[in-house]
Structure formats: C-alpha cells, structure tokens
Amino acid sequence: MRPYTPKDNVQAKAYYTDRFWVAPRLPEEPIPEGSPYAEDLAAVKKACKVLNAYIQRGQLVIYINPQDNVKALAALKEKRGFEMLSEMSAVDFLAERGGFEVFYQILNLDEARRIRVKCFVEENQAVESVNPLYRSADWAEREMWDLMGVKVNNHPYLKRLIMPDDWEGHPLRKTYPLEGDEFAQWYEVDKIFGKEARDIIGPENRDPARIDRYDTERFARLGHEVPRGAPAEEVDQTETPVQYQEEEGVFLIQKFSQENSKVLDKRK
Incomplete structure (x- = not known):
C-alpha cells in the first residue's frame, strides 16, 4: 500500500502559466x-459602492465589494x-489571484x-x-460551497x-485532481469494508475512459470481441474483423466494413 501524502499544501503549489x-x-x-x-447602475450606486461597470455582449456587468452583495441585489x-x-456560481482564480469571482445573473x-x-x-x-431575496439561490449557494468551497453566511x-x-475537498477547484485525490480513491473502500481491506481490494479507479479487459463483465476490445462474463483463460486472443453492422445488416442499406472505409486527409 502506498503511503498517504498530506494534501494540506496542494493549493500552495498551484500556479498560473500561459502554456x-x-x-x-x-x-x-x-x-x-x-x-x-444607466438607471440600473444609478440605483446600485445609491445602495453601495460600485468598483467597475460596463456593457459586455449587450448586458450590464457590475463589480462590487463582496460585503455589499445583498444591498446591490436588493436595490436591483x-x-x-x-x-x-x-x-449564480463562482470561478476559480485561486492560482492567479488567491480567491474566487462570485457572480449573480439576474x-x-x-x-x-x-x-x-x-x-x-x-x-x-x-x-x-441572498436566499432571502431569491429562493433560487438556495441550492446554487449549496452547490457553490460543495464544489468550489466558497463559504456562505446565514x-x-x-x-x-x-x-x-x-x-x-471541493472537486470543481482547478487544483483538484481529475481522477480524485487520495481520499477519493479510498473513499468507498474505507466506508464499506474499512481501511484494513485496502491491501486486499486496492484503490478505486475513477478514470471514466479506462476499460479493464479483465473486468467482471468482460468488456470487449475492438477487434478482439469476447462473450460477456467469459473467464479470462477461455478468451480467444485472435483478432476478429471489425464490422459496423450486425450479421444480417439493415435491409436495402449497403454493408459497411473496415476494408471499404476511407480516412479523409482533409475536410471537404
């Protein structure tokens, strides 16, 4: 079993690059x-300080201080x-600016x-x-806390x-590993069987693109089809021709085959 590595400083390692x-x-x-x-902006300025305001794609965008979010939305x-x-949600700018940009679309x-x-x-x-103003903020604020880690008072x-x-952890942060961190890989094993079963079961694989040819359902590999549930030792490893239709095909439609297919060099 690989040793556990503390993830306390994972955010400190984040950096912004132009690659x-x-x-x-x-x-x-x-x-x-x-x-x-302009009248909408004037109403907000009466309620709180406006840091910046402009039109973008035909919509008004207003920047305010975070402590004035309720005042600004109430005025509007x-x-x-x-x-x-x-x-409403948040955008992760932790690596660049050390925080989040929270937005409300009204x-x-x-x-x-x-x-x-x-x-x-x-x-x-x-x-x-802002749940007292907009009931639709209830689940949106919970999701923002759950996936991004932005705290919401009251x-x-x-x-x-x-x-x-x-x-x-919060899975939608840009520094969260795509396949989950150490906690995610052992979560269900620890929850169901206990940590003592880690050596027996092994970590979870959360890569959705991965297909194990020795899976319990015996997933087929293209060109090496196998029956569902067939034991590994009974599988014939000889290559089978790739076909794009069933044996009988479709009535009045020409059968497709790999031999007759053509890969275009460039788009027509």
Missing part, C-alpha cells in the same frame, strides 16, 4: 447615458424589477434585461446568503448538495 491557450476577453463597452442600464430587485436570479422579466453582478472573494472569505441549510456529507 494553455487563453481565450481573449470580450470587449467592454461604455454604458450609454440615459439608457435603462426592489427598485428596478429584477425579480429572477437565473444563475433578469428583469418585464423588460427582458439581464445584469451580471460580480464580486471577488478571497479563499477563506465568506459572502452573505444560509438556512448549508450542507453539501452533490458530494457526501463527509467528503474532503
């Missing part, structure tokens, strides 16, 4: 004077008719206008729940929504 292509930001346009969005809902919170149903309210929250900083029932209650 991956980064999509260019959408252009930020000024807010036209006298427009409905009560003064400007934004009655619906259609979406909708004015009568005038078909959308506004995105954003605030930046540091890793261990909490935001106030939520009526802040428990994990998708992961088990005793889960460790």
Whole structure:
C-alpha cells in the first residue's frame, strides 16, 4: 500500500502559466447615458459602492465589494424589477489571484434585461446568503460551497448538495485532481469494508475512459470481441474483423466494413 501524502499544501503549489491557450476577453463597452442600464447602475450606486461597470455582449456587468452583495441585489430587485436570479456560481482564480469571482445573473422579466453582478472573494472569505431575496439561490449557494468551497453566511441549510456529507475537498477547484485525490480513491473502500481491506481490494479507479479487459463483465476490445462474463483463460486472443453492422445488416442499406472505409486527409 502506498503511503498517504498530506494534501494540506496542494493549493500552495498551484500556479498560473500561459502554456494553455487563453481565450481573449470580450470587449467592454461604455454604458450609454440615459439608457435603462444607466438607471440600473444609478440605483446600485445609491445602495453601495460600485468598483467597475460596463456593457459586455449587450448586458450590464457590475463589480462590487463582496460585503455589499445583498444591498446591490436588493436595490436591483426592489427598485428596478429584477425579480429572477437565473444563475449564480463562482470561478476559480485561486492560482492567479488567491480567491474566487462570485457572480449573480439576474433578469428583469418585464423588460427582458439581464445584469451580471460580480464580486471577488478571497479563499477563506465568506459572502452573505441572498436566499432571502431569491429562493433560487438556495441550492446554487449549496452547490457553490460543495464544489468550489466558497463559504456562505446565514444560509438556512448549508450542507453539501452533490458530494457526501463527509467528503474532503471541493472537486470543481482547478487544483483538484481529475481522477480524485487520495481520499477519493479510498473513499468507498474505507466506508464499506474499512481501511484494513485496502491491501486486499486496492484503490478505486475513477478514470471514466479506462476499460479493464479483465473486468467482471468482460468488456470487449475492438477487434478482439469476447462473450460477456467469459473467464479470462477461455478468451480467444485472435483478432476478429471489425464490422459496423450486425450479421444480417439493415435491409436495402449497403454493408459497411473496415476494408471499404476511407480516412479523409482533409475536410471537404
């Protein structure tokens, strides 16, 4: 059994590099004077401090301080008719900026206008729940805490929504391993059989792309088909021809075969 490695400093090892292509930001346009969005912004400015505001893809985006999220949303809902919170979540900027960008997407149903309210929250900083304003925030805030680890104060029932209650870590953080960390690989083994069974059973494999040819259901390999549930020692390892239809094929449709297939060099 491999030794356990503490994961306390996994976030400290995260870093931002430019080795991956980064999509260019959408252009930020000024807010036209006298427009409905200008009036919406004025209502928010009366309630709290606005750090930045602009039009992006025809929508108003407002940046505020995280402690003012309830004030800003209350002003837009009560003064400007934004009655619906259609979406809210957080974006992981831990490696670059040490925190999360929390956003609230709200909708004015009568005038078909959308506004995105954003605030930046540091890793261990909490935001106030907007559940009293928008009931749709209930599960959204639970999911944000469960998968991203953004704390929400005064939520009526802040428990994990998708992961088990005793889960460790937050799987949607960019530093969370794609196949799970040490805890994830041993979670069900420890839960069902106990840690003493680790040497017997082995860690879980959470790679969805992996197919074990000695699986209990005897998955078939392309070109080496095997019967379902057949014992490994009875499997014929000779290669079988690849066919794209059943034995009888489909009536009035030409049969496809690997020999007659062609790979195009470039798209037509």
